[in-house]
Amino acid sequence: MGLIHIEMFATLDLVGQAPGGPGEDPDGDFPFGGWQAPLLDEVSGAQVSDAYEGxxxxxxxxxxxxxxxxxxxxxxxxxxxxxxxxxxxIPKYVASRGTPELSWAGSSLLGPDLPAAVREIRERHEHVTVVGSLNLVQTLLREKLFDRLDLWVHPIVLGVGKKVFDGGAVPTNITLLEPPVAGKLGTVLLRYGLADGTPATGDMSAPDRGLSR
Structure with missing residues (x-):
């Protein structure tokens, strides 16, 4: 079974809408399209390139x-x-509620049962990369249909816009795969893997933690 890697760019308040340009996603009169561009540097650029390896x-x-x-x-x-x-x-698989004409060579439209279609793609490929596509990403997160989440957190707060975890998120354990690395402009790459189980709870005042009063 192949791996699904999500490449996601977000602000400190986890807005993921329209990082690449002003006209990318103006839904909701979003005023900050292209917010990522001023925060790119050599480090984050190299990280993005490396993420596509394989x-x-x-x-x-x-x-x-x-x-x-x-x-x-x-x-x-x-x-x-x-x-x-x-x-x-390489092949391009497209999730859409409509029936768009896909003119880019190697493009295919996924069927209406998105989780089933993604599982089929997983059986067909070794390394599937998801780029942007916030609505699609939210479905993959809810269905736990990912193996790695590369989250670039940028040092700005927008206060408006679509968020990475925006309604419908399910309790999920993830694990940090490697130490975070920051670029010169303050953007940090957090590389997570999907982990088993659901989040546990505890008591920070328990005696074995040395925090009891």
């Missing part, structure tokens, strides 16, 4: 797919050529 399929929501399909097929700059070669070569 990827043999993309899993995208409709809005992210449209953005990618409008950019990567014609991208020829030296700086982005490795991404363009990868994205244009």
């Amino acid at each position: 990827t043999d399929a993309l899993l995208l929501g409709r809005r992210t797919y449209d953005i990618f399909a409008g950019y990567w097929p014609d991208q020829a700059s030296d700086e982005d050529q490795d991404f363009a070669n990868l994205f244009n070569r």
Whole structure:
């Protein structure tokens, strides 16, 4: 069974809406489209590149797919050529409530039973990468259909916008896979893996913790 890795960019208050550009997702009159751009540096850029190593399929929501399909097929700059070669070569699976025309070569529309479709993709590929696609990500989190969550937390607070965990989240244990690494501008990569069970509770004043009064 293959692995599903989620690549997610969020603010300190966990807003994940429209990090890439002003027109990416204006829902709710979101005024901060493109908030990630001023916080990119060499460290976070290298982390993003490394996160795609071994990827043999993309899993995208409709809005992210449209953005990618409008950019990567014609991208020829030296700086982005490795991404363009990868994205244009591998299969793209798209989650959508509608029936869009998918013109980007190698693109397929997932069926209406999204969890079942994702499980089928998992059997077909070794490393499926999910990029952006906030609504899709929330479904994967609820269904626990992921193996790794790469969460880049950026040092800003927006106060408005769609959040990574925005309603319908289920109790889930996750484990930190490696020490957090921060870029020069303060963006921190938190790399988590899905863990077994559900969150436990305890008593911080218990005698064995040395906190009792």
